[in-house]
Amino acid sequence: MKLENTKIQMRKGVLEYCILSIIARKEAYASDILNTLKGAQLLVVEGTLYPLLTRLKNSGLLSYSWQESTGGPPRKYYQLTELGEQFLKELDLTWNDLVHAVNVTTNHKSNDHE
Amino acid sequence: MKLENTKIQMRKGVLEYCILSIIARKEAYASDILNTLKGAQLLVVEGTLYPLLTRLKNSGLLSYSWQESTGGPPRKYYQLTELGEQFLKELDLTWNDLVHAVNVTTNHKSNDHE
DNA sequence: AGAAGGTAGCTTGCAATACAAAGTAGTGTA
DNA sequence: TACACTACTTTGTATTGCAAGCTACCTTCT
Numbered sequence: 001m002k003l004e005n006t007k008i009q010m011r012k013g014v015l016e017y018c019i020l021s022i023i024a025r026k027e028a029y030a031s032d033i034l035n036t037l038k039g040a041q042l043l044v045v046e047g048t049l050y051p052l053l054t055r056l057k058n059s060g061l062l063s064y065s066w067q068e069s070t071g072g073p074p075r076k077y078y079q080l081t082e083l084g085e086q087f088l089k090e091l092d093l094t095w096n097d098l099v100h101a102v103n104v105t106t107n108h109k110s111n112d113h114e
Numbered sequence: 115m116k117l118e119n120t121k122i123q124m125r126k127g128v129l130e131y132c133i134l135s136i137i138a139r140k141e142a143y144a145s146d147i148l149n150t151l152k153g154a155q156l157l158v159v160e161g162t163l164y165p166l167l168t169r170l171k172n173s174g175l176l177s178y179s180w181q182e183s184t185g186g187p188p189r190k191y192y193q194l195t196e197l198g199e200q201f202l203k204e205l206d207l208t209w210n211d212l213v214h215a216v217n218v219t220t221n222h223k224s225n226d227h228e
Numbered sequence: 229a230g231a232a233g234g235t236a237g238c239t240t241g242c243a244a245t246a247c248a249a250a251g252t253a254g255t256g257t258a
Numbered sequence: 259t260a261c262a263c264t265a266c267t268t269t270g271t272a273t274t275g276c277a278a279g280c281t282a283c284c285t286t287c288t
Contacts, residue, residue, distance in 0.1 A: 003204050009127030009273070010212050012245055016120065021220035030265070040218040041211065048246050050267060055245090072264040073254035090117050092222065097155065098124050099213055104154040106135035108206065123244065126274055144237070162275050164238055169274090186235040187283035232287075238280080245273090252267075258260085 015044060015052060017091045020061065020080065024088055029067075029075040053078060061087055129158060129166060131205045134175065134194065138202055143181075143189040167192060175201055 015037075022028055022036050030049055037044050056062045061084035064076050080088065102108065129151075136142055136150050144163055151158050170176045175198035183189050194202065216222065 003201070003208065005273080006127070006130065006205065007208055007212075008246060009130070010208065012127050012274085013120070013123030013125065014212070014216055015246080016123070018216060018219040021222075025221070037219065040215045042215045042219060045247060045249095046266080047248065047268080052245080054267090069255085069264080071256065073266080075265070087117070091120065092220070094117065094121055094124065095216065095220070095222065098121075098128070101154045101156045102128055102132060102209065105132040105151065105156060106206070106209070107139070108135075108209065119244080122275065126245085129275080145235080159276060159278095160237080161239080161277065161279095166274080168238090183235080183284085185285065187237080189236065230288085232285100234283105234285085236281100236283080238282100240279090241277090243274105243276085247272085248270090250268085252265100254265080255263085257262080 011042065011044075014095070015042075015048065016056065017088075017095055018042060019049070019052060020056065020084060020088045020091065023062065023078050024080050024085065027077045027079045029077050056084070060084070125156065125158075128209070129156075129162065130170065131202075131209055132156060133163070133166060134170070134198060134202045134205065137176065137192050138194050138199065141191045141193045143191050145189075170198070174198075 018037060018040075019033060022033050028036070030046070030053065034044060034046070034049060053062065057064060057078070060081055062078045063081050064078045066074050067077050069075050132151060132154075133147060136147050142150070144160070144167065147167075148158060148160070148163060167176065171178060171192070174195055176192045177195050178190050178192045180188050181191050
């Protein structure tokens with residue numbers, strides 16, 4: 001039972017929420033998102049992100065537009081749709097419920113300040 | 115994109131942590147565990163719990179003993195092994211890290227008091 | 229004694245998602 | 259043109275929760 005695997009499993013299911021939040025703040029393309037996640041110690045790889053972005057787009061939560069980059073290939077910038085913003089609000093509540101439920105179950109004292 | 119599905123996905127990966135925590139406090143059998151989880155608004159079904167308990171036992175984190183019940187069939191009570199207790203300590207940290215990372219990413223203000 | 233009801237444990241097929249790895253494509257520079 | 263870098267995409271694999279169905283034990287009722 002690898003701790004690293006447990007981290008991966010715990011990460012499952014919350015990435016959607018994180019990614020929608022990142023995009024909600026400011027339209028972003030994949031590398032932006034990966035770097036923001038990395039900055040928060042959430043290490044995610046392309047093979048995860050791209051299919052996820054596609055799923056969110058196909059579900060109507062995201063839209064995208066192509067934009068020229070300053071010196072490389074064009075980039076696919078994503079924005080939240082109206083539906084996406086609504087959904088994100090639900091996810092805020094859902095996440096909060098989950099944290100509360102887990103902390104109650106584990107009798108966990110959160111050190112989180114925010 | 116169903117919100118209910120998102121809840122399920124978010125739940126994945128944290129149940130192991132919750133279950134180990136419940137058992138760490140006091141040895142328990144499956145229905146105990148299900149009821150405790152239900153009490154914390156974590157609805158889990160037998161099809162999830164039994165394979166999970168088996169996996170944890172096979173990984174050396176849990177041990178079990180059969181005990182007579184007061185009026186029904188015998189029960190399988192689980193306890194944490196030494197290894198299980200060590201692992202749970204790691205999970206405490208891991209969970210805390212994840213909550214922090216997600217809250218940072220989502221700019222989430224936790225309403226959790228604990 | 230047998231049936232019914234309740235409790236307890238178990239398994240399997242399916243769906244969803246993260247990872248690892250490999251590949252394609254556009255732009256700029258040597 | 260070839261190479262390096264950036265950006266996007268896809269696929270096979272592994273893991274885990276859910277839904278559904280099943281077996282088995284104990285007690286009570288007929």
